[in-house]
Every structure is written in structure tokens, then in C-alpha cells.
Amino acid sequence: MTATFAAAEREATRTGHRAPRRRRRRRGGGFLAVYSWLVIAYLVLPIFVMVAYSFNKVTTGLPQVSFTWNGFTTQWYQEWSGVPGLTSAFWLTIRLGIASTILATIVGTLLALALVRYRPPKFRGRTFVEQVMFLNIAAPEIVLGASLLGLFVTINVARGFTTLLLAHVAFSIAYVTVTVRARLAGFDRSLEEAAADLGANSWTTFQKITLPLIRPGILAGALMAFALSIDDFVTSNFVSGNVVPFPVWVYGATRVGIPPQVFVFGSVIFGIGILCAFASIVMARRNL
Amino acid sequence: MTHSEGVAPPGGATRRRRAPLGKALAPYLLSLPAGLWLLALFLVPMVVMLSLSLQSCNFGTGACVMTWHFGEFWQQVSLYHSQFLVSIYFAGAATIIDLVVSFPIAYWIAFYGGSKKNFFLLMLLVPFFVSFVIRTIVWEFILSDQGIVLGTLKSAHLVPQNFHVLATGYAVVAGLAYNYLPFTALPLYVAIERIDKTVLDAAYDLYASKREAFTRVILPLTIPGLFAAFLLTFIPALGDYVNQQILGGTSDTMIGTVIQNAFLTNLDYAGGSALSAVLLAIALVGIFAYARLLGSRTIEEYL
Numbered sequence: 001m002t003a004t005f006a007a008a009e010r011e012a013t014r015t016g017h018r019a020p021r022r023r024r025r026r027r028g029g030g031f032l033a034v035y036s037w038l039v040i041a042y043l044v045l046p047i048f049v050m051v052a053y054s055f056n057k058v059t060t061g062l063p064q065v066s067f068t069w070n071g072f073t074t075q076w077y078q079e080w081s082g083v084p085g086l087t088s089a090f091w092l093t094i095r096l097g098i099a100s101t102i103l104a105t106i107v108g109t110l111l112a113l114a115l116v117r118y119r120p121p122k123f124r125g126r127t128f129v130e131q132v133m134f135l136n137i138a139a140p141e142i143v144l145g146a147s148l149l150g151l152f153v154t155i156n157v158a159r160g161f162t163t164l165l166l167a168h169v170a171f172s173i174a175y176v177t178v179t180v181r182a183r184l185a186g187f188d189r190s191l192e193e194a195a196a197d198l199g200a201n202s203w204t205t206f207q208k209i210t211l212p213l214i215r216p217g218i219l220a221g222a223l224m225a226f227a228l229s230i231d232d233f234v235t236s237n238f239v240s241g242n243v244v245p246f247p248v249w250v251y252g253a254t255r256v257g258i259p260p261q262v263f264v265f266g267s268v269i270f271g272i273g274i275l276c277a278f279a280s281i282v283m284a285r286r287n288l
Numbered sequence: 289m290t291h292s293e294g295v296a297p298p299g300g301a302t303r304r305r306r307a308p309l310g311k312a313l314a315p316y317l318l319s320l321p322a323g324l325w326l327l328a329l330f331l332v333p334m335v336v337m338l339s340l341s342l343q344s345c346n347f348g349t350g351a352c353v354m355t356w357h358f359g360e361f362w363q364q365v366s367l368y369h370s371q372f373l374v375s376i377y378f379a380g381a382a383t384i385i386d387l388v389v390s391f392p393i394a395y396w397i398a399f400y401g402g403s404k405k406n407f408f409l410l411m412l413l414v415p416f417f418v419s420f421v422i423r424t425i426v427w428e429f430i431l432s433d434q435g436i437v438l439g440t441l442k443s444a445h446l447v448p449q450n451f452h453v454l455a456t457g458y459a460v461v462a463g464l465a466y467n468y469l470p471f472t473a474l475p476l477y478v479a480i481e482r483i484d485k486t487v488l489d490a491a492y493d494l495y496a497s498k499r500e501a502f503t504r505v506i507l508p509l510t511i512p513g514l515f516a517a518f519l520l521t522f523i524p525a526l527g528d529y530v531n532q533q534i535l536g537g538t539s540d541t542m543i544g545t546v547i548q549n550a551f552l553t554n555l556d557y558a559g560g561s562a563l564s565a566v567l568l569a570i571a572l573v574g575i576f577a578y579a580r581l582l583g584s585r586t587i588e589e590y591l
Binding site: 065262 | 312318322329332337352395396397406410413415416418419420422423425426427429430432434435439469519520524527533551561568
């Protein structure tokens with residue numbers, strides 16, 4: 001779903017390497033600057049609302065977020081695990097995210113290596129693989145989810161953690177590959193050849209030269225896969241069966257009332273995500 | 289991706305010794321796991337979906353038999369054509385709003401972002417750090433009758449007491465526009481950023497006014513980006529049902545809701561598959577039109 005992550009990631013890394021270009025000095029853009037900050041405020045506003053409501057007191061007997069502001073409390077942070085279904089859904093999502101990230105990162109990185117290093121005639125079918133990846137990213141997610149459910153029903157597989165994992169890896173691979181490939185594009189292969197000339201075998205070369213150089217790309221791809229997995233609702237909703245991940249649980253709760261802990265989880269995930277993003281930008285800039 | 293083109297493997301390395309079998313197989317071995325995964329869990333499900341749409345299913349048990357019932361497509365489309373139209377209408381409105389709203393900010397970041405570009409790009413992505421479902425729920429809070437916006441307006445008597453936004457098409461379009469704004473802004477940014485600024489300087493040197501430089505240099509050069517942004521926003525918004533279910537009313541149902549209900553509530557796998565196939569076809573028409581008009585490789589650069 002977050003196709004544009006890859007583009008942003010790529011741009012972020014690209015600008016760091018660019019030689020300063022002579023250009024006319026432009027002033028801050030006046031009206032445009034004000035407008036842009038207003039758009040940013042609009043994008044951030046719901047997040048502020050979410051964080052604010054995670055501190056909202058509840059005055060009715062039911063532990064549900066109310067639309068009105070009733071005063072400040074840290075009660076919901078202290079009772080963060082007070083809703084058993086929500087807590088287990090959250091841990092399921094984390095487990096699922098880690099498992100699918102590991103699988104998708106390995107599989108997607110291998111594919112990225114193949115796509116960057118080999119082209120026809122050495123790699124026949126390369127264009128086809130690229131087209132499949134593109135379709136995988138561009139197709140509406142509901143079609144992917146629905147078709148996976150159709151498959152699982154047809155071959156009579158019970159839905160649960162395994163089907164979730166299979167599906168999450170399936171929609172993450174293409175994103176990992178696109179991200180890792182963008183980072184691999186600037187890879188200097190003469191370093192590998194130098195290692196080989198100095199007598200290193202191919203495994204040592206990979207371990208000592210290739211892997212350290214492509215590690216930032218792999219890390220970026222892994223972060224993307226993890227973000228996609230923990231945020232996924234549509235596909236998960238189709239293939240989850242009775243095993244309920246966090247977004248599916250929250251969606252189900254909209255019909256009966258949302259416990260304030262949902263916003264606590266949302267705020268904490270947001271904080272961790274922003275920290276990771278800043279760390280990744282800093283690392284990209286230092287070329288770690 | 290254009291910048292990967294320059295990394296053709298140097299011939300010298302392979303010529304030195306005779307390529308062993310492992311070397312020749314390397315690209316296939318490297319792509320095998322991903323290839324198998326995508327084959328089994330992307331391409332095969334698509335075929336299964338098409339096959340299911342031609343089967344007849346028992347609604348109670350969900351058991352299906354192949355009947356080559358091509359009428360299913362016609363039947364489903366005639367039953368739900370209004371939901372398709374509502375989806376196209378809502379997703380289209382949200383996409384156009386997003387294009388109009390995000391073009392200036394994409395332009396501003398590309399031209400004036402300076403050393404803070406990465407920070408501003410991160411700000412565009414900020415909504416993605418909150419779970420999609422939660423984001424939509426927060427909009428439900430913001431737009432609710434007594435929420436921060438309407439509640440304030442009502443207590444100031446600026447809008448009538450019975451005025452409401454939730455459970456209308458406006459709320460759905462607003463939610464879609466918010467949730468998919470980064471999908472529009474980032475491809476636009478990539479397109480504008482890529483413009484060679486010296487071309488713009490040349491236009492000014494040739495006495496173009498600011499307006500002429502915009503309409504005759506910047507806008508034509510960003511057209512592929514505009515189309516890419518349109519597709520990357522419109523296609524996911526078209527199949528979205530979360531915004532409609534949380535923010536919308538019961539009357540303006542989008543096609544995603546119908547598909548979800550067909551699969552998860554009614555166990556009508558044939559009908560749901562037929563509708564999904566039609567939705568996919570609409571998306572593919574857009575992608576092929578883009579490829580035809582602007583070249584097949586360029587859209588991948590905006591992903």
C-alpha cells in the first residue's frame with residue numbers, strides 16, 4: 001500500500017550524493033511556504049488528535065473513547081494491556097511483522113541482486129519478473145486479498161497465522177526488491193573483483209564486501225516490509241480467519257466502541273516509527 | 289528504474305574463466321524463491337479468482353463447482369453498477385483534490401526545500417506512521433457532530449445544529465483524500481525534482497514570465513508524474529472500503545464493501561471474484577493507457 005515509500009527513500013539517499021548544482025538563489029517561496037506548512041499541519045492534525053485522545057478521561061461507565069474532551073489522564077497508558085483481545089492482537093501483529101519481514105527481506109534481496117546484476121541473455125525472463133512485481137504493487141489491495149482468500153478456500157487451507165504470513169510476505173517482496181535495488185544501483189562491482197583477485201572465495205567476498213555495502217539497502221527494505229506488515233488491514237482481513245491481527249481487531253471494534261488503549265498503541269507505534277525513520281535518514285546521510 | 293541501467297556486469301570478470309554451471313544458473317537461483325512465492329501467492333490466486341468467477345457456489349457452505357457461467361460477470365455488474373459508479377466518483381473526487389492540494393507543496397519542496405528536503409518528505413509520509421484504520425477512526429472523531437470542528441462551529445452558531453458531515457459522501461471523500469495524499473504528493477515531487485533546473489533558467493533568460501515558465505516548461509515536464517500520481521492514488525482509493533465503512537453512510541456503498549461482504553459475509557465466492565476481476569480490469573486499463581501514452585517503463589520510476 002505504501003508504494004511511495006520507495007520513491008521517498010530513494011530520493012532521500014540520492015540527494016545526499018548529489019554534487020551541489022549551481023542554481024539561482026531562490027527565496028523561501030512566500031505564499032507557497034505558508035501553504036505548504038498548512039498542508040503539513042493538515043497531515044499532522046489527526047495524529048495530534050489521536051495522541052490527545054489517548055490521554056482523554058472516560059466519564060461514562062464503558063471504557064470507550066468518547067468524542068468529547070473530559071480531562072487529562074495517564075490511566076490508559078498505565079492500563080495499556082487492560083483489553084486482552086487488543087493486547088494479544090498487538091503481539092500477534094508484532095510476531096507476524098517480524099516473521100514476514102525476515103522472509104520477505106531475504107527473498108526480496110536475492111531477487112534484487114539477480115535483477116541488478118544480470119540482464120538478458122544471461123537472465124531470460126527478467127522483464128517478465130519486473131512486470132509481475134509492478135502489477136503486484138499496482139493492483140488494488142482488495143483484489144490481492146480476495147484472490148488469496150479464493151485460493152485458500154479452493155485448496156481448502158484453514159486460515160490462520162500461516163496464511164497471514166504467506167500473504168504478508170507475498171505483498172512485501174516487491175517493495176523490498178524495489179527498495180534494495182535502488183540502493184544496489186550505485187554498487188561498485190570492482191570491489192568484489194578486487195577481493196576475488198586477492199584470493200577470496202565467493203562466500204568470503206559476499207560476506208566481507210558485498211553484504212556490508214548493501215546492508216543499508218537491506219535495512220531500508222526490511223523497515224518497509226515491517227511497516228507494510230503491521231499496518232496491513234485489507235489483505236489480513238481476508239486471510240486471517242479467527243486469528244486477529246491488530247488492525248483487524250481495531251476495525252472490528254469500530255462497531256462496538258473503541259477502547260482508549262487503541263490510541264495508546266497507535267501513539268506508541270507512531271513514536272517508534274518516527275524514531276526509526278529519523279535514524280534511517282541519518283544513517284543514509286552518513287552512508288553507514 | 290533508470291539508474292540501475294548503468295551497472296551491466298563487466299565482461300572481463302566472466303571472460304577470465306569458463307563460466308561454470310553455477311554461474312550461469314545464478315540469476316535463476318537468486319530469483320527462484322521470490323519467483324515461486326509470487327507465482328504461488330500472486331499469479332496463481334489471480335487465475336483461481338478468474339476460475340472462481342465462472343463457478344457456481346453454494347452460499348451456505350461456500351462450496352463451488354465449475355459451470356463456465358460467464359453470465360456471472362454481466363449479472364454482478366448489472367447488480368452493482370451503481371456501487372462501481374460511486375467508487376469511481378468518490379475515488380476520482382479524492383484523487384483530483386489530492387492532485388490540486390499536493391502539487392504546490394511538491395513544487396515547493398522540490399524548488400525551495402534546500403537542505404531540509406528529507407525532513408519535508410518525511411512530513412509528507414507522517415500519516416503512514418499511524419495505522420491506516422486508526423487514521424480513519426480519528427477522522428471519524430474530527431468530523432463527528434460534536435467533534436472539534438463541527439462542535440466548535442455549532443457552538444459559535446456558524447452552522448445549523450442539525451448539520452452533519454459523517455455518514456455522507458463528503459466524509460468519505462475527505463477520508464480518502466487524507467489517507468491517499470502521500471500517494472499523490474510523492475510521485476509529483478519525484479517528477480518536479482527531476483526537472484533540470486537549468487531548463488527553467490533558460491526560459492527565464494529568454495524572458496519567459498513566471499507564469500509562462502510554469503505553463504510551458506514545468507507543467508509539460510511533469511505530465512508523466514501527474515498521470516503516475518493519478519493512477520497511484522486512484523487505483524487504491526477505488527478499491528478502498530475502510531473509509532466508506534467508517535466515515536460513510538449506508539446509502540453510498542463502494543464496490544470494496546460489496547466485494548468484502550461477498551467473500552466474508554455471504555460466502556458468494558463466484559460473485560466476489562467476478563467483481564474483483566472487474567475492479568482489476570479497470571485498474572489495468574488505466575495502467576495500459578499510461579504505458580501506451582507515456583511509455584511502459586516510466587511509471588515504475590514513481591513507485
